Amino acid sequence: MSLRYALLALLNVEPMTGYDLFKEFETSVGHVWHAPDSQIYPELRRMEAEGLLEGEEIPWGPRGKKRQYHVTEAGLLAFRNWMNTTLEYARIRExxxxxxxxxxxxxxxxxxxxxxxxxxxxxxxxxxxxxxxxxxxxxxxxxxxxxxxxxxxxxxxxxxxxxxxxxxxxxxxxxxxxxxxxxxxxxxxxxxx
Amino acid sequence: MSLRYALLALLNVEPMTGYDLFKEFETSVGHVWHAPDSQIYPELRRMEAEGLLEGEEIPWGPRGKKRQYHVTEAGLLAFRNWMNTTLEYARIRExxxxxxxxxxxxxxxxxxxxxxxxxxxxxxxxxxxxxxxxxxxxxxxxxxxxxxxxxxxxxxxxxxxxxxxxxxxxxxxxxxxxxxxxxxxxxxxxxxx
DNA sequence: AGTAACTCACTATGCCGATAGGTAGTTGAG
DNA sequence: CTCAACTACCTATCGGCATAGTGAGTTACT
CATH class of the missing domain: 1.10.287 (Helix Hairpins)
Incomplete structure (x- = not known):
């Protein structure tokens, strides 16, 4: 459930594509939360369907295109809400x-x-x-x-x-x-x- | 994957029922590994099917019965093997x-x-x-x-x-x-x- | 011009574990 | 004697994540 908030946190900075986000998960956010691309792409779609994000087709090279996401009002609200909610601690598994x-x-x-x-x-x-x-x-x-x-x-x-x-x-x-x-x-x- | 080795560790001490093991997971082993009963019972069955454990029906009260498991040779070997293998570290998720x-x-x-x-x-x-x-x-x-x-x-x-x-x-x-x-x-x- | 490395996106399978039930028998306190 | 609490076992569903693979387009280098 934290994945979507990690994505929102990153997209609050600037619009990005799924691939951009994936790269962030290999470096910066990756230090506190890991996620493979196979989890990121579908999650972005789901978040768009729920109105937290909006995607936009952007041309890339002569024939290619990519999908850039930005946070909506609802997305910002959901993130703020999460940030103001106290976290549940998971059971121990060491x-x-x-x-x-x-x-x-x-x-x-x-x-x-x-x-x-x-x-x-x-x-x-x-x-x-x-x-x-x-x-x-x-x-x-x-x-x-x-x-x-x-x-x-x-x-x-x-x-x-x-x-x-x-x-x-x-x-x-x-x-x-x-x-x-x-x-x-x-x-x-x-x-x- | 650690669940089965936690179970083997406990059963190495003495034969126990699924319920006994579940109780242990609420106290002793529970401090390093948590598991609900809904995960323990099927895992015991699976381990028995794979020959790591043997179950035995034991009468309990006038009409009741319970299933007590003990570790087999193969189970002991699997546990020893796990103990001698270096652990893989999971990706960070904090x-x-x-x-x-x-x-x-x-x-x-x-x-x-x-x-x-x-x-x-x-x-x-x-x-x-x-x-x-x-x-x-x-x-x-x-x-x-x-x-x-x-x-x-x-x-x-x-x-x-x-x-x-x-x-x-x-x-x-x-x-x-x-x-x-x-x-x-x-x-x-x-x-x- | 060719090709390797990278960008971009998506799908499929399967396990682990959380959560939430259900059923039957037993024990002990009042 | 009866009722609550406990013992004992099991099933179903769902989400998260690992792992593995596909495939098309682009860029940079030689």
Whole structure:
């Protein structure tokens, strides 16, 4: 259900095609929400049918065309409404921790490998997100620049601050995971001396 | 796909009925993996059909009966295999952080309410998990006691240590979320002075 | 002129899980 | 004795998402 609000958030900045949006999901929004194109295109159609978006055929090259969507009044309202509604939290489903709880069943080396994979995964995210924060601080984020260009001056501070705040939270998460997995490695060593 | 391994993990301790397992998912395993009964019963049937489990009709009261499952050789092998395989990490999908990234669209009070809900949610989890760690340390966890009763003495240390380690990770996560949301509250105040 | 890489859009299948029911038997408190 | 709460099991529907594939048009490079 969050997909449509992620789409609305992006389209609030400027009209885009399904493909443009898909590209955003591989970079900017992709850091908090992932979606494949096979989910994006039908969702856009549905949102248009429900009146949240309007699509427009735009010529592309000599013979090609593409469909550009923009947010309607109703779409803006729906987004604002979502933003002002408190989120429901999903039930817990943590494969990594489920496995950790039964780690005595794994070969010591497999257990270590699991922890290393955990570290690698979260270190990778950590790096991406830290880079993003750096871009925000230096004002070199193209995505943020586009967003600010479509935002009244008075809101710039908020937009930048919340963006940064979001990445800080993700970074804290990832750091905690890395610390945890490193402690796991030590624990495995200790238990298998 | 983790559901079946969670079920195998529980049934490795002792034979149980679908209902017993469902109860476990409301308490112990429920802390890392949630599943409704409507998912558990069919999965047990499927696992039996695939030879991972064997079910046995057991009388219950004068006329009633229940179906108790135990793990087969093949089931044990499948579980061990899973435990020795490194996990694939799912794509990111974080509703709370998605919303945070666009918090300038929310009314300040709604933004605060969101942060408070975040704090409440994760504080609740924190409390549950801390209680679990206390139980582990004091040896008053009934679930752990049953597990240890079916485990060779030599493995007790590992079982307890990994269990505790798991909860520690969850606690660290929740603490990070609470810290983050508290910073969010301060940020919202600052931006709306 | 050819071709690789990219843009653009869509369809199909299938699993996982949420949600919401339904039915039958048992136990325990008053 | 009876009624509520619990145990036990099952079914149906629906949305979200993964995965995999199709196919047409464009751009850039050699």
């Amino acid at each position: 494969p990594a921790h489920l496995k950790a709880a039964y780690l005595e069943w794994a070969e010591p080396e497999a257990a270590r490998e699991q922890m290393r994979a955990h570290i690698k995964h979260h270190s990778g995210l950590l790096e991406q997100w830290s880079e993003k924060v750096r871009e925000i601080d230096e004002g070199t984020s193209p995505m943020l620049a586009r967003r600010l260009a479509h935002t009244p001056e008075a809101d710039h501070e908020k937009t930048v601050a919340y963006k940064r705040f979001t990445y800080e939270g993700l970074i804290a998460q990832a750091e905690a995971e890395v610390v945890w997995a490193n402690r796991g490695l030590k624990l495995i060593d200790k238990l298998n001396e | 509703p709370a952080h998605l919303k945070a990234a666009y918090l300038e669209w929310a009314e300040p009070e709604a933004a605060r309410e969101q942060m408070r809900a975040h704090i409440k949610h994760h504080s609740g989890l924190l409390e549950q998990w801390s209680e679990k760690v206390r139980e582990i340390d004091e040896g008053t966890s009934p679930m752990l006691a049953r597990r240890l009763a079916h485990t060779p003495e030599a493995d007790h240390e590992k079982t307890v240590a990994y269990k505790r380690f798991t909860y520690e990770g969850l606690i660290a996560q929740a603490e990070a979320e609470v810290v983050w949301a508290n910073r969010g509250l301060k940020l919202i105040d600052k931006l709306n002075e």
